[in-house]
Amino acid sequence: MTDHPSLKLAADKRARLFLVSSAEFAEHGFNQASLNRIIGAVGMSKSSFYHYFRDKTDLFAQILNDALAPVIAARQDFDPQHLDGETFWPWIIDVTQSLTGIVNNRPELVQVGRMFYRSLDNPQERRLTRDIMAELSHWIETLLARGQALGQIRDDLPASYLIVMVMALGVSTDRWMLAHWDEASDQDRLQMNGKILDMFRRLLVQP
Numbered sequence: 409m410t411d412h413p414s415l416k417l418a419a420d421k422r423a424r425l426f427l428v429s430s431a432e433f434a435e436h437g438f439n440q441a442s443l444n445r446i447i448g449a450v451g452m453s454k455s456s457f458y459h460y461f462r463d464k465t466d467l468f469a470q471i472l473n474d475a476l477a478p479v480i481a482a483r484q485d486f487d488p489q490h491l492d493g494e495t496f497w498p499w500i501i502d503v504t505q506s507l508t509g510i511v512n513n514r515p516e517l518v519q520v521g522r523m524f525y526r527s528l529d530n531p532q533e534r535r536l537t538r539d540i541m542a543e544l545s546h547w548i549e550t551l552l553a554r555g556q557a558l559g560q561i562r563d564d565l566p567a568s569y570l571i572v573m574v575m576a577l578g579v580s581t582d583r584w585m586l587a588h589w590d591e592a593s594d595q596d597r598l599q600m601n602g603k604i605l606d607m608f609r610r611l612l613v614q615p
Contacts, residue, residue, distance in 0.1 A: 414460040414470055425450050426471050427516050434522035438468060438533045468527075468536055475520040476540070478510055488554040496560045500551075501605055508601045512594040521586045525579075541575075548574050555612070562614040570612070577608065 414422060428449045432441045443464050447457050461467045473480075491499055511517045527533040528541070549571050555561030561570070581604055585597070592600065 412470055417460055426474060429467055430471055430519040430523045433468060434519050434526055437530055438527050438536060471520060475517050488551055491554055493558045493560060496555055496558055497609060504601055504605060505598060508597055512597060518586060518589045525583055545571060545575060561612050
């Protein structure tokens with residue numbers, strides 16, 4: 409895959425642009441976000457912006473790509489078929505704790521999450537997040553199927569329902585965590601993550 413032109417920007421300027429942009433998108437939504445406000449805040453001309461990005465949609469996409477890079481890498485490098493009955497749930501716990509740790513160390517990603525869900529809420533903007541949500545749904549479907557094959561996930565309910573339930577609860581959890589992120593310490597968030605995973609596990613394990 410060809411590197412995106414924005415990678416030629418100085419790292420600190422690219423980070424500043426993404427920080428300002430995600431805040432603008434989170435506060436105003438994609439459609440109402442002002443490109444003029446964004447580039448004005450970072451001291452960038454329009455001609456310079458369009459040298460690195462096709463348009464506002466491209467900027468939005470690159471912010472998400474940058475934020476989701478650790479998740480994408482984990483998804484590409486791991487095959488659920490390697491999990492067994494003993495490693496299934498510990499692996500899920502390790503991955504989610506690791507991701508929480510990444511956000512603890514990169515608080516700017518919280519704003520990206522708020523930006524993401526702001527666009528997800530707007531029917532006119534869902535195209536921006538459609539592919540990510542579809543990939544997430546597919547990954548959950550694959551993981552649940554492996555868990556059922558291992559006897560770690562209940563099979564007394566339709567798989568399609570379990571996928572919808574996990575997606576809905578996951579989205580609700582994300583929204584709550586993003587709304588209350590600044591109220592908790594790093595350790596509080598890790599502990600909360602463990603409790604949330606225990607809740608998921610209780611819902612998904614065969615009674």
